[in-house]
Amino acid sequence: MTPVLRRAVAGLLVAALAACGSDQSEKEGTELAAETAKGIVGLLPIPFLKKGGAPAAAPNAEAMALSAMETNRGPLILASFEAQGITTVLGMIGENGAMRTYATPSSQAMILRGGILAGTRGFGHDMISADVAAVGALIRGRTTGGAAKVLRFLDGLGLERPLPLTCAVRTGVESTYPFAGQSWTGTQVIEHCEGSGAVIDNSYIVGADGAIIASRQWISPQLGYVTIQTIRG
Amino acid sequence: MTRSITHAGRGANGQSLKRRRRKGRKAGMAGALGVFSVVIAAVPAGHAEPLTGGSRNTFGMPGLIDMPSAEVRPDGELGLALSWYQGGTQRNNITFQIAPRVTGAFRYSRVPGLKPDPDEPGGYGSLYDRSFDLHFQFLDQGQWAPWMPAMAIGARDFIGTGTYSSEYVVATKDILPGLRATAGLGWGRLGSSGSIGNIGHRRPSDFTDTGGKFNGRNLFRGDIAPFFGLSYALNEDWTLKAEYSSDSYAQEEERSDFSRRSRVNVAAAYRFNDLVSAQVYYLHGDKVGLQFALSIDPKDPPFPSGIEKMPLPVRPRPAPSADPEGWSGAWADDPTARPAIQDALAQSLKKDGQILESMSLTATRAELRVRNETYGSEAQAVGHVVRMATRALPPSVETIVVTPMKNGVPLSSLTFRRTDIERLENTNSAEIAQRVAITGATDDRGQVRTPEVYPRFQWALTPYVDATFFDADEPFRIDLGAELSGRYEVLPGLIFSGALRQKIVGNRDKSDRVSDSVVAHVRSDQVEYDKHGDLTIPHLQAAFYSQPVDDIYARVTVGLLEQMYGGVSSELLWKPVDSRFALGIEANWVQQRAYDQRFSFRDYTTVTGHVSAYYDIGKGYTAQIDYGRYLARDWGTTITLDREFENGWKVGAFASFTDMSSDDFGEGSFDKGIQITIPIAWATGRPTLGKIDSVIRPLTRDGGAKLDVDGRLYETIRNAHTGDLYDGWGRFWR
Numbered sequence: 016m017t018p019v020l021r022r023a024v025a026g027l028l029v030a031a032l033a034a035c036g037s038d039q040s041e042k043e044g045t046e047l048a049a050e051t052a053k054g055i056v057g058l059l060p061i062p063f064l065k066k067g068g069a070p071a072a073a074p075n076a077e078a079m080a081l082s083a084m085e086t087n088r089g090p091l092i093l094a095s096f097e098a099q100g101i102t103t104v105l106g107m108i109g110e111n112g113a114m115r116t117y118a119t120p121s122s123q124a125m126i127l128r129g130g131i132l133a134g135t136r137g138f139g140h141d142m143i144s145a146d147v148a149a150v151g152a153l154i155r156g157r158t159t160g161g162a163a164k165v166l167r168f169l170d171g172l173g174l175e176r177p178l179p180l181t182c183a184v185r186t187g188v189e190s191t192y193p194f195a196g197q198s199w200t201g202t203q204v205i206e207h208c209e210g211s212g213a214v215i216d217n218s219y220i221v222g223a224d225g226a227i228i229a230s231r232q233w234i235s236p237q238l239g240y241v242t243i244q245t246i247r248g
Numbered sequence: 249m250t251r252s253i254t255h256a257g258r259g260a261n262g263q264s265l266k267r268r269r270r271k272g273r274k275a276g277m278a279g280a281l282g283v284f285s286v287v288i289a290a291v292p293a294g295h296a297e298p299l300t301g302g303s304r305n306t307f308g309m310p311g312l313i314d315m316p317s318a319e320v321r322p323d324g325e326l327g328l329a330l331s332w333y334q335g336g337t338q339r340n341n342i343t344f345q346i347a348p349r350v351t352g353a354f355r356y357s358r359v360p361g362l363k364p365d366p367d368e369p370g371g372y373g374s375l376y377d378r379s380f381d382l383h384f385q386f387l388d389q390g391q392w393a394p395w396m397p398a399m400a401i402g403a404r405d406f407i408g409t410g411t412y413s414s415e416y417v418v419a420t421k422d423i424l425p426g427l428r429a430t431a432g433l434g435w436g437r438l439g440s441s442g443s444i445g446n447i448g449h450r451r452p453s454d455f456t457d458t459g460g461k462f463n464g465r466n467l468f469r470g471d472i473a474p475f476f477g478l479s480y481a482l483n484e485d486w487t488l489k490a491e492y493s494s495d496s497y498a499q500e501e502e503r504s505d506f507s508r509r510s511r512v513n514v515a516a517a518y519r520f521n522d523l524v525s526a527q528v529y530y531l532h533g534d535k536v537g538l539q540f541a542l543s544i545d546p547k548d549p550p551f552p553s554g555i556e557k558m559p560l561p562v563r564p565r566p567a568p569s570a571d572p573e574g575w576s577g578a579w580a581d582d583p584t585a586r587p588a589i590q591d592a593l594a595q596s597l598k599k600d601g602q603i604l605e606s607m608s609l610t611a612t613r614a615e616l617r618v619r620n621e622t623y624g625s626e627a628q629a630v631g632h633v634v635r636m637a638t639r640a641l642p643p644s645v646e647t648i649v650v651t652p653m654k655n656g657v658p659l660s661s662l663t664f665r666r667t668d669i670e671r672l673e674n675t676n677s678a679e680i681a682q683r684v685a686i687t688g689a690t691d692d693r694g695q696v697r698t699p700e701v702y703p704r705f706q707w708a709l710t711p712y713v714d715a716t717f718f719d720a721d722e723p724f725r726i727d728l729g730a731e732l733s734g735r736y737e738v739l740p741g742l743i744f745s746g747a748l749r750q751k752i753v754g755n756r757d758k759s760d761r762v763s764d765s766v767v768a769h770v771r772s773d774q775v776e777y778d779k780h781g782d783l784t785i786p787h788l789q790a791a792f793y794s795q796p797v798d799d800i801y802a803r804v805t806v807g808l809l810e811q812m813y814g815g816v817s818s819e820l821l822w823k824p825v826d827s828r829f830a831l832g833i834e835a836n837w838v839q840q841r842a843y844d845q846r847f848s849f850r851d852y853t854t855v856t857g858h859v860s861a862y863y864d865i866g867k868g869y870t871a872q873i874d875y876g877r878y879l880a881r882d883w884g885t886t887i888t889l890d891r892e893f894e895n896g897w898k899v900g901a902f903a904s905f906t907d908m909s910s911d912d913f914g915e916g917s918f919d920k921g922i923q924i925t926i927p928i929a930w931a932t933g934r935p936t937l938g939k940i941d942s943v944i945r946p947l948t949r950d951g952g953a954k955l956d957v958d959g960r961l962y963e964t965i966r967n968a969h970t971g972d973l974y975d976g977w978g979r980f981w982r
Contacts, residue, residue, distance in 0.1 A: 036708030038735055109561025111673050116561040124558035126674050134674050136558035136982065139551035139933055144674050144981060167676060171547040172894040173625060175677050175978035 079104050080195035080246045091246035092117055093195075094125060098239035104246065125243075129155055130219070130227025132234065132241070140237035143167050143175055150206065153184040155225040157202045160184055164208055168235055180210035190220065195246050201228045298323075298348050299389045299398035299420060302479070303487050303517035303527060304541055306331040307404065307412070308341025309353055309383055312477040312491040313513040313529055315438070317430040318400035318420035320385045321345040324891070326544045326899060326924070333529060333537030335506055336360040336374060342922070342944070344899050346891060351402075352901075353381040354922055354944065356718060359411055361504020372503040376723065378946035379405035379412055389421060397421035403467060404437075407920070414438040414495075415468050416475075426481040434475055434494045435468050441496035441511060443471035487517040497532065509533030522548070546897035546926075551933030553982060559632045560596070562673040565643040565666075577611030577644035585609075585642075586696065593640045594698045600632050601935070605653050605701055605740065608694035614641050615649035615692050617658060623935045624896050624927050625976025626652055626967045627677075630662055634669050641666075651689050652968035655793035655959070656740025657801060658689030659968035660825045677980045686970055688798055688825045707734040712749060716756055716778060718946070727754030727781055746788035746808075751781025767912050768852055770812075770879035771953045776843040777811055784845035786811055791959055799824045801961045810956040811845060813838040813879075815853075821961040826970040828864040830962060833857070836955050838879075854881055856955055862962055864971055868892050879953040882906035886952065888923075894975040896927035896939065904952025912951065919952030921945035 076093055083091050083104040090107040105117035105125055113129045123137035131147040131154065149162035166178045187203030201220035208215040219230040229244045301319030305311030308329030310319040321327065327343035338358040346352050355378065362375035383402035390396055397419040405412035418432030433439075436450060450470025477491030491513050500506035510533030517527040523544065529537035568575040579585050586609045593616065594604040601622030608615045616637060620629035630650045637648050648669070651661045663685040672680045709732050716725040729751040736744040757779040763772035789807030796802055801821045808814040815838035823830035835857035842848040858876030865871055872888040884906025892898045903920040910917035921944055928938040966972050 036706070036710070036733075038706035038708040038733065109563065111562050111564050111670065114674065116558075118558060122557035124561075134981075136553075137555060139553060139555045141553035141982075143553060143978070144676055146676070165676075169553040169978055169982065171545070171549050171552050173552070173976055173978050174894055177676075 076102055076244070077195060080244075084195065084247060087247075090115065090117075090248060092125075092127075093244045093246055094119075095242045096238065096240075097242065125241075127227075127243075130230065132230075132232040132243075135234055135238070138234075138238055140235045141169065142234050143169050150182045150184065150208075154204050154206060154219055155221060155227065157186050157204055157221050157225075158184065159186060166235075178211055178213060180208040180213065180215065182206050182208040194244060199228050199245075297388070298385050299422075302481055302519075303489065303515075303525065304329050304341075304343075304539070306333070306339055306529065306531075306537065306539065307353065307355065307381065308339065308343045308541070309351060309381060309402075309404075310400075312430060312479060312489050313515045313531065314493050314495050315430070315434075315475045315477055315491045316383065316400070316402055316404075316416050316418050316432065317428075317477070317479075318385055318387075318398040318418045318432075319428075320349055320351050320383070320400070321543070322545060323348040324546050324893065324897075326546065327541060328544075329539060329541040331537060331539040333531055334535040337537075344891075344922075346899075349385040351381075351383040353383075354946070355379045355381070355405075355412075356723075356946075357411070358723075359500070361500055361506055362411060375409075375411060376718070377409055377411045378718070379409075380407045382406065395421075406467070410466070411499075412437060413466065428479045428481075430477045430479070430491075432475050433472055435470055435472055436466070437495045438475065439471040439473040439494060440498055441494050442473045444473060446471045485519045487519075489515040489517065507532070507534060546893045546895065546899075546930070549895065549930045549933070554929070554935060554979075555933040556935045559600075559982070560635055560639060562635050562670055563639040564670045565638075568643070571643055574643040577642075579642050579644075580609070580611035589640050589642075590696070590698060593636060596636050596640070597633065600636070602629060602633065603701060604698050605656075606695040606697045608692050608696065609641075609645070610694070611644050613647040613649070614645050615651060615661070615690060615695070617651045617653050617695060619653045621937065623979075624929050624937060625979040625982075627973050627976045628935075628979035628982050630973075631980040631982065634664055635673070638666060638669055649690060649692075651692075653740075654964055654968065655743065655791075656737075657793050657795045657965075659965050660970075660973075661687050661690045662973075663687070674981050677978050680980060681974070681977050686825060686973065689795070702737060702739055704737040705734070706736075707732070714754070714756065714778070716759070719759060719761060721761070722755070722759070725754070725756045725759060725778075727751050727756045727778075729754070729781060731786075741793040743791045743793075744789070745791070747786045749781070749784045749786055754781060757781065765914055765950050767908065767950050768880050770840070770852070770854075770950045771948050772950050773812075773843070774948060777845060780844045784811075785847075786845070787958065789958075793959075793961075793964075801965055803959065803961050803964075805957055805959065808841065808847075809836075809838065810958075812841055813955055814841055814849065815839055817955060817957045819961050821965070823862075823962070823965060823969065828866075828971065830862040832860040832862070832962060834860065834876075834960075836957070838955060854879060856881075858886075858954070860962075868894075874954075878904070878906055878951070879955065880908065880950045882908040882951055884908075884952060886919075886954070890923070895930055896925070897930065898923070898925035906952045908951035914949050916947035916949055919945070919949065 080093050087106050092105050094105055095102040103119045105119050107115050108118045109116035115127050117125050126134035128147050129151045131151040133145040133147050134143060135141040144167045146165040150164045153160050153162055161183050164180045164182045167175050170176045184204060184206050187205060189202050191198060191200040201222045204219040204221050206217040215233040217232045220228045222228050226248060231240055231242045233240050298320045300322050301310035301317060305316060306314055308327060309316060310321055311317045323345050325345045329341045331339040336358060337360060340356045341353050343351060343353045357377050359375045359377060361372045363373050365371040365373040381404045383400055385398060385400040387399035389398040399419045401417050403415045414434055414436030416432050416434045416438050418430060420428055420430045423429050448469040450466050473494035475492060475494040479487055479489045481487045493511050493513055497506060497508045501508060513529060513531045515527050515529045517525065519525040523542055525541045527539040531537050573579060589609060590607050597604045603619040603621060604616060605619055606617045614637060616633055618633050620626060623629040633650045634648055646666050648664045648666055649661050651658045668680060668683045712729055712731045714727040717723060719725060729749055731747055731749045733747040759775050761775045763769050765772040785808055787808055787810060789805050789809055791803060791805040794802050799822055803819045805817040809817055815836060817836040819832060819834040821830060821832040837855050840850040840852040842850055856877050856879050858874040860872060860874045863871050868891055870890045870892055874886040877883050884904060886902055886904040888900060888902040890898050890900030901922045905918055923943045926940045929936050
């Protein structure tokens with residue numbers, strides 16, 4: 016190799032070298048450069064650079080739930096993110112009054128207040144908090160009526176932005192279905208919310224004791240709807 | 249990777265710009281009337297909405313092709329627009345929407361045929377030139393009557409050699425869906441073709457002048473010419489444009505083989521996505537041009553809420569009947585209780601990217617002194633600490649105090665009632681904000697240091713890139729190498745740090761530029777430093793931080809302080825925790841380092857320092873005024889104005905006016921530049937305190953030059969004071 020070429024190769028090696036050491040703050044720049052390169056490639060309107068391929072085969076929710084029940088003792092839920100096509104089991108890691116925090120194996124969280132989604136963490140476009148007490152009482156009581164609901168999101172500046180909604184709750188038929196080795200029976204409850212241009216249609220299956228057995232709830236504009244099924248209450 | 253960029257001017261000058269680690273910003277807390285932009289499809293343009301433009305002109309500004317329009321860019325947008333056209337003209341533009349109606353631009357352009365060629369008498373070569381623009385939309389579309397257009401006034405190249413010097417008043421109006429018409433009057437270059445009259449006399453541009461001065465006497469003087477244009481948005485992505493130009497390109501035609509056959513220019517613009525757009529131009533009847541543009545909205549990061557792991561949830565206390573001993577406080581008499589709790593908390597904070605430096609614990613109160621090494625929002629870091637505290641502290645502890653630490657110094661104290669934390673977990677963050685007491689750091693004598701926090705040694709081996717722009721011979725030079733850095737904290741506040749660099753490949757040593765500065769070469773020998781890349785020591789220093797009395801912070805730094813200077817730097821800062829105003833004083837004795845950047849020095853020594861006032865104006869604007877003595881022993885003032893975003897983005901400008909004459913200063917006449925700070929977490933969604941700090945100086949000369957010491961106090965402490973805390977408060981429960 017010529018000296019110039021040798022130096023160029025050496026330079027590339029340095030560039031390729033993952034930064035190492037104990038001082039995380041010094042390594043951030045290198046990591047960012049790699050991220051940026053990936054990000055720019057992702058943004059370019061060149062089809063063959065986009066990640067393609069067939070969507071991953073739908074996981075067997077039943078099998079996931081059964082396996083989770085074997086390895087965990089506490090309350091468990093199964094969540095399917097519609098837009099992302101991701102299904103995961105979440106285990107309860109915190110309980111504060113009626114509020115429960117469930118975590119995915121990769122440390123993302125969903126916060127439910129009496130079964131109503133009141134927050135997510137770690138998904139990038141999270142619902143940061145929500146006032147769901149009034150509408151939650153209607154839903155769990157399987158009562159037709161109207162109530163206000165406020166969802167909050169972090170905007171791009173990191174400021175908490177409320178989305179005030181007016182919601183109408185009505186009830187449907189009772190249904191029974193099997194899941195994860197159990198038979199589940201509950202009443203369908205429909206929640207229709209509107210506000211600031213947003214239209215949200217959530218639905219729930221509420222057990223005789225008022226517990227929400229399963230639901231399809233809207234998280235945020237980017238995350239869309241999630242379906243939540245109780246595995247172990 | 250340590251990134252540093254150098255700019256060499258036509259006069260062989262350069263300025264190293266360093267990345268420093270900085271944090272957050274300030275303003276009010278989130279308004280309750282937030283507009284949820286993604287949900288709301290489109291708000292009809294009300295009268296209070298500025299008219300924003302879909303595409304840029306060849307100067308990167310709102311407009312048609314060469315002509316401006318009365319549009320503005322979206323508020324806060326940072327743009328990079330690179331325009332080329334046949335014949336070798338280049339315009340590389342950085343634009344910023346400073347306020348909803350004010351657009352600014354900095355430009356580095358190549359203009360063929362405008363610079364006298366020293367090798368060929370009577371011949372002209374390409375002029376590499378820097379210029380600044382300002383554009384102000386003073387009237388909204390339909391403001392007083394439905395037929396009224398939006399109107400703007402602006403000046404191109406108003407500080408600089410004046411190559412593009414021109415002013416305009418322009419009106420733009422939507423006439424049919426998608427179709428916008430623009431008409432205006434231009435002065436200077438924009439008044440050079442089809443003149444209909446004149447106001448006074450305009451001094452012609454002198455491209456051999458030092459430039460850089462405000463061209464006040466020429467503004468809106470000389471010939472006036474009208475210009476017109478249309479833009480038609482075919483759909484969201486495609487826009488077609490046509491204009492009747494009032495720029496005659498007289499200088500280019502006179503001095504080179506540039507030709508302008510037509511006054512009509514046309515263009516097609518295409519928007520690939522929110523970030524990337526491009527345009528094709530057909531200019532002057534015979535030239536094809538291209539533009540590539542990036543439009544970055546600081547308010548629109550890829551992951552607004554971050555993709556960091558969830559915080560640990562609150563663990564509510566059991567009922568008193570379930571844990572009578574814990575509630576009684578009797579546990580506090582057990583000498584093993586505090587160490588066990590402190591160890592558990594330290595472990596759990598470590599996993600969260602924070603360090604429990606010390607704590608105190610009584611039966612009813614705990615104070616945790618914590619160094620946040622991870623979260624850009626100090627409020628988020630504190631939110632994690634209090635939740636972990638509920639998981640570790642016995643039930644009788646009702647008062648939880650979190651004291652953020654930086655460089656061994658406590659910055660503020662946040663006092664919470666545990667009951668509030670339990671009750672308000674994951675609610676509207678404004679609720680807990682109303683119940684926390686934020687004060688200056690407590691004087692807590694009961695603090696017990698966590699074992700094994702000090703001494704602390706950290707190191708990193710990283711690649712680095714050093715680039716030089718704006719050198720007329722080779723506008724882009726770059727070095728690539730490896731940097732070994734280390735940091736050793738012996739005691740709280742006493743920090744030794746250093747770095748060693750080895751260049752591996754690069755061409756910065758090929759520059760043959762020599763400084764022509766007639767004063768002491770305090771910065772203009774940048775190229776000489778850049779030529780040395782073998783085992784250099786960018787810095788090697790000891791720093792000591794302390795808080796001698798309440799609200800006063802102190803720093804002393806000794807050693808090789810920066811690439812060009814070593815010595816002693818000392819600083820005092822007065823900043824109460826809830827004050828918008830801060831006052832600092834800095835004094836330095838320094839000696840210039842040898843070009844090889846090891847342990848030897850040149851003969852030049854000086855005393856330099858400033859009195860600095862910092863003020864948070866509100867609405868995201870901050871100002872800093874420094875008065876003092878600069879490196880070249882000149883006295884004067886630096887004024888800095890920044891627009892800061894709550895997420896840590898910062899875009900600003902500065903200028904220094906000293907008693908050095910513009911002749912002594914040389915090209916550019918006085919020191920000025922723009923600075924851009926981008927939090928790395930904004931781009932990646934992953935939490936980190938890292939920021940990319942870029943300072944862009946059109947020219948670096950020796951007047952108005954300051955010492956570039958790391959870890960100045962104001963940026964070090966402000967993240968944990970109320971302004972920045974409240975800006976990031978929306979992330980408290982994140």
